[in-house]
Amino acid sequence: MKLYYSPGACSLADHVALHEAGFGFEIERVDLKTKLTEHGADYRAVNSKGYVPALTLDSGEHLSENVAILDWIADQRPALRPTGPLGRTRLLEMMSYISGELHKAYGPLFRGASDEDKAAAKAQVAAKLAFVASQLKGAYLFGSEPGVADFFLFPMIRWAAAMGIDTPPALTALQARLAARPAVQQAMAEEGLS
Numbered sequence: 001m002k003l004y005y006s007p008g009a010c011s012l013a014d015h016v017a018l019h020e021a022g023f024g025f026e027i028e029r030v031d032l033k034t035k036l037t038e039h040g041a042d043y044r045a046v047n048s049k050g051y052v053p054a055l056t057l058d059s060g061e062h063l064s065e066n067v068a069i070l071d072w073i074a075d076q077r078p079a080l081r082p083t084g085p086l087g088r089t090r091l092l093e094m095m096s097y098i099s100g101e102l103h104k105a106y107g108p109l110f111r112g113a114s115d116e117d118k119a120a121a122k123a124q125v126a127a128k129l130a131f132v133a134s135q136l137k138g139a140y141l142f143g144s145e146p147g148v149a150d151f152f153l154f155p156m157i158r159w160a161a162a163m164g165i166d167t168p169p170a171l172t173a174l175q176a177r178l179a180a181r182p183a184v185q186q187a188m189a190e191e192g193l194s
């Protein structure tokens, strides 16, 4: 199995999740500007959308989209998702929000947007982080143990801190708890972030 990533990008969520799940896997860095991997291969042959993450399974099939990859990991390791009859549905509900609303709201902050547009984007991100914080069911999103939805949040809370965006204390605390976990530290070290 191989994860294609860019240091500190949203692919960090999948990197953490794979370590938390206890999988053995390789990683290959992608240059998001040239779309070449660290071995000089054309990343578009793996993911024609050109963005990270992508996960190549042992079968040779490629998965893309954080929601799909994280859901697949949780399917292999159900301890990483909420329980109960609506457990998977609640997980997809939260991860769809993180992907389609929170992640998307960062868009102008990663592009050459005007100062006005960047300020508006920061306010949008802060509001969406506040909504996510209001959904915590304990120390983590779905209770006292972390799961794939928390790992999805991890890079986004890091970006908020780096960009000086207001982050609810509950999410800052969640981030600190995740950062102390060996799987997170391993993923960070492998991406050259620590």
Ligand SMILES: N[C@@H](CCC(=O)N[C@@H](CS)C(=O)NCC(=O)O)C(=O)O
Pocket: 009, 010, 011, 032, 050, 051, 052, 053, 064, 065, 066, 067, 099
């Ligand atoms: N919907 C995609 C979005 C992935 C995405 O936006 N990845 C960013 C890094 S966080 C990227 O690779 N951007 C480079 C590009 O779009 O060219 C997902 O959730 O997997």
